[in-house]
Amino acid sequence: MRITLAQAMGTCFGVQDAIDLALQPEFRDKLTVVGQLVHNPQTMERLRENGVRVIERDQIDSIATEAVMVTAHGASDATKQMLRDRGLTVYDATCPLVIRLHKLARFLEREGWFPVVVGEADHVEVRGVIGNLKFAAVVHDETDLPALAGHSRIGIVSQTTNRLEKVQKLVEAIRALPWVESVRFIDTICQPVKDRQGAINVLLGQDIDLGLVIGGRNSANTRKLRDLILDRGIEAHHFERAADLDPAWFVGKQHVGITAGTSTPQDVIAEVHRAVQVIAAGQTAGSASLPG
Ligand code: SF4
Structure with missing residues (x-):
């Protein structure tokens, strides 16, 4: 493996x-x-x-x-x-890239756009941004779009940890709303998140058949990394530590890709990596000792 x-x-x-x-x-x-x-x-x-x-x-x-x-x-x-x-x-x-998001949301509001934050309404980052605006809406998916009724000039920013394709899809859906005349979208997804998402695409291009995604259960960006792999039809697991690894995940697998969210420490990644190496070595030893 x-x-x-x-x-x-x-x-x-x-x-x-x-x-x-x-x-x-x-x-x-x-x-x-x-x-x-x-x-x-x-x-x-x-x-x-x-x-x-x-x-x-x-x-x-x-x-x-x-x-x-x-x-x-x-x-x-x-x-x-x-x-x-x-x-x-x-x-x-506060991360400088979250400060940038706050500034851009306020800029859109100052310039007369109705601010929309694409993200999770109950996430602390989104609550902070909204708390600095007079009026705003949070859009998580298309079911939230009716709440934008009556606003014809819409300025859009994103929670820093979103997937760009998802946000772009929502931007296009907002543009298509019959009452909307103009839309301004400023991409506020942070570069480290984009780098981590890009690195998953590289792994997927290398034909992994199992994705291991390490990060806190409540980490939004870690969940999104797992979803990127699942969306391509590849088995993926989101877990917090080496002790969570289940040997059953590895049965019959040829190529395992390991990634981690933006709040996962390097020592936790190293611990998981070592544990997977042990599982892989066990598989090799097991197959070497198979009769015939
Ligand atoms: S994921 Fe990290 S770099 Fe990106 S905005 Fe959050 S704290 Fe900053």
Whole structure:
């Protein structure tokens, strides 16, 4: 069984910078992170081991530190101000590419377009963007389009982790709405995500028959990487760690491709890679010892 690692995978610079900031020694036992800093359980465990408190947004009343961190996914200005108004020092780890998305959404609004964010309405990144706009709509799929009724000039941005083809399809569907006169689309999908999606296409071009996608269960970009493989009719599994590997996935497989989402640490990828190598070696030994 061949094993090929994707050329681009794992932690992106935005997530890494946020982790590095949270792990600075001076923050030990003095920092609260609001929401998952990254959608990865192993990294969240490491943060907790380093004395970083992680709470959900509805637990803001329980913050017991003076310093609080906004995650790489960002937050609205109103949320940051609300934290400052409580006397907290806010450390902002918003990824520069999420800041770019915020700026472009506001630009479209300023220029008189009705802003539409293609993404998941309940995702923290999307909530942050919407929170900075007076009026806006979130479109996840075509069933959301009737909500755009009455808006003839529509400006579109995307959640940073989307698949470009999906967003382009929705842009075309919006253009075709009978009441829409003009559409301006600004591509805000981030380059590290595009690199990871492109690397999957390379794997698919190499005829993998099994895709292993490593990342947190709640990681949107990891789910999309798995879907890219499934959409091509290839078996793919999204899991969090080497212990999740199921030997049954590998039965009869010739070529395994491994990739990982933008919040998956390199040591977790290396651990999975080693475990798959052991499974592959076991298969070879097993077939070598078959009688006849
Ligand atoms: S996935 Fe993209 S936008 Fe999100 S943190 Fe990473 S680099 Fe930034």
